[in-house]
Amino acid sequence: MDLQDKEMTPGEILPVVIIGNGPSGICLSYMLSGYTPYLSPEAGHPNPLLHSKLSEQPHLSLLEQDLEYLCEGLEGRSSNPVAVLFDSLLLPDSDFGLDRVSPLEWRYEPSRAIPHLVLGKGPPGGAWHAMEGSMLTLSLANWMELPGLKLKDWMRDKRRNVRNDRATPAEIASYYQHYVSQMSLGQNFACGTTVTSVSREESGSTPCWRVVGLQRREAEVPGDPVPEEVPFSLLAHSVVLATGTHDIPARLGVEGEALPFVCHSFWELEAAISRGELDPSSDPVLVVGAGLTAADAVLAARHLNAPVYHAFRRSVTDPDLIFNQLPKLLYPEYHKVHQMMTQQQNHPTQNPRSDPPSPSYTGYLSFPRHRVVAFQPDRVCLLESDSGKRTAVRVSKALVLIGAHPNLSFLHDAGRSLGINPDEPISCRRNPVDVDPFTNRVLAADGPGLYAMGPLVGENFVRFLKGGALAIASDLSKGRSRRHEQMDQSERS
Numbered sequence: 050m051d052l053q054d055k056e057m058t059p060g061e062i063l064p065v066v067i068i069g070n071g072p073s074g075i076c077l078s079y080m081l082s083g084y085t086p087y088l089s090p091e092a093g094h095p096n097p098l099l100h101s102k103l104s105e106q107p108h109l110s111l112l113e114q115d116l117e118y119l120c121e122g123l124e125g126r127s128s129n130p131v132a133v134l135f136d137s138l139l140l141p142d143s144d145f146g147l148d149r150v151s152p153l154e155w156r157y158e159p160s161r162a163i164p165h166l167v168l169g170k171g172p173p174g175g176a177w178h179a180m181e182g183s184m185l186t187l188s189l190a191n192w193m194e195l196p197g198l199k200l201k202d203w204m205r206d207k208r209r210n211v212r213n214d215r216a217t218p219a220e221i222a223s224y225y226q227h228y229v230s231q232m233s234l235g236q237n238f239a240c241g242t243t244v245t246s247v248s249r250e251e252s253g254s255t256p257c258w259r260v261v262g263l264q265r266r267e268a269e270v271p272g273d274p275v276p277e278e279v280p281f282s283l284l285a286h287s288v289v290l291a292t293g294t295h296d297i298p299a300r301l302g303v304e305g306e307a308l309p310f311v312c313h314s315f316w317e318l319e320a321a322i323s324r325g326e327l328d329p330s331s332d333p334v335l336v337v338g339a340g341l342t343a344a345d346a347v348l349a350a351r352h353l354n355a356p357v358y359h360a361f362r363r364s365v366t367d368p369d370l371i372f373n374q375l376p377k378l379l380y381p382e383y384h385k386v387h388q389m390m391t392q393q394q395n396h397p398t399q400n401p402r403s404d405p406p407s408p409s410y411t412g413y414l415s416f417p418r419h420r421v422v423a424f425q426p427d428r429v430c431l432l433e434s435d436s437g438k439r440t441a442v443r444v445s446k447a448l449v450l451i452g453a454h455p456n457l458s459f460l461h462d463a464g465r466s467l468g469i470n471p472d473e474p475i476s477c478r479r480n481p482v483d484v485d486p487f488t489n490r491v492l493a494a495d496g497p498g499l500y501a502m503g504p505l506v507g508e509n510f511v512r513f514l515k516g517g518a519l520a521i522a523s524d525l526s527k528g529r530s531r532r533h534e535q536m537d538q539s540e541r542s
């Protein structure tokens with residue numbers, strides 16, 4: 050949708066603007082469009098306590114129920130209680146690998162719809178490359194799905210033989226795009242937008258938020274490929290921050306990091322692969338980092354039989370290492386990377402190509418508890434161990450995959466004041482935005498009606514993003530019924 054063409058009376062205040070059109074924003078748009086979850090009359094929930102709580106007021110939708118009460122006593126793999134609740138209602142017992150039917154029934158009730166606008170840089174679903182690789186690869190396919198459209202069914206229609214329960218990032222992105230059109234949410238989405246400022250507007254008769262930005266549009270003149278950027282400015286009662294945290298790749302901050310052979314995203318590796326730059330005869334690829342994206346890069350390079358050096362700060366037995374937290378059975382390939390990291394450690398006399406210590410992992414060498422000291426123009430990287438010993442390695446490429454930061458430059462001081470620790474930049478793992486766990490309201494906001502969800506509040510798995518959508522939709526819908534009651538009362542008196 051073009052914001053410029055959108056019929057808006059000057060001074061019109063939109064009920065809700067959502068910044069970010071990834072899975073969080075899409076899921077919230079679905080719920081704000083009138084799709085409402087109820088406990089299905091025939092269904093039961095495997096957790097008897099939750100089932101009995103839900104059955105107390107079966108005529109009420111989940112949005113109207115007391116989420117805090119329903120969440121009490123539930124446990125799961127997210128620290129966010131509403132995320133655990135919603136996950137257990139959408140995919141009961143999925144931690145045990147069971148494929149139970151959800152006890153929820155989604156009813157389309159247009160009278161409940163709350164007008165809203167979803168702003169995103171690329172097409173809905175986030176461009177596949179704009180999403181965190183690990184977030185996708187880590188999840189079983191059904192964990193990625195949004196309410197009301199089974200990913201499995203959709204995938205079965207798309208490809209004949211589904212080999213495993215994982216979907217590729219491209220498939221997931223295409224599923225999200227299909228979801229938006231299938232659920233007729235498209236008219237709420239404005240793509241190609243960059244938000245440059247969100248601020249509180251206290252001067253008008255109704256205090257609200259002002260969202261300012263640019264929308265990219267194809268040039269009007271045919272044959273002129275230069276896209277135009279058209280400014281927009283909107284007013285909103287509520288703003289939802291759903292941008293994710295993967296805008297800006299983290300950097301090591303060492304000498305030579307800007308050299309052309311040093312990359313900071315998985316997709317640069319993919320591009321190098323598709324240009325045919327890597328093969329068994331190239332110098333090794335240096336992968337820096339011990340997260341899942343780094344593991345994906347190791348797997349991708351090995352797939353081409355390109356030799357790999359793998360340097361990371363932690364020890365292989367560190368309990369904070371993600372590999373020590375993943376169930377081995379569910380993630381065999383990551384388990385394999387962890388095994389390689391453990392078994393194929395660098396020893397001073399060894400060379401990964403000429404002197405392979407174990408035939409199964411030929412061409413891989415790990416440098417645990419090492420940091421990069423510098424990258425040199427001759428493609429030599431200087432590594433240093435915890436004990437201060439330095440090793441120089443010659444590489445074809447270096448991939449620094451050590452996480453990413455959100456770009457919240459549109460907020461005052463890049464949103465720092467909204468974090469749990471207001472002195473630090475916002476990040477998913479270290480310093481998420483501080484929100485009320487049952488409403489996702491931003492606690493340190495300049496005014497009422499600011500919400501945050503997804504990785505910005507520390508939620509790293511798509512599986513659990515939907516909890517934020519439930520919390521926000523529920524809070525907005527309760528606020529609306531309160532306003533309607535007040536209006537009814539004032540009309541009567």
Ligand SMILES: *[C@@H]1O[C@H](CO)[C@@H](O)[C@H](O)[C@H]1NC(C)=O
Nearest residue numbers: 243244245296297456458459
């Ligand atoms: C952050 O986003 C703004 C646009 O809102 C852009 O101008 C800026 O370059 C981005 N910063 C980084 C480091 O990418």
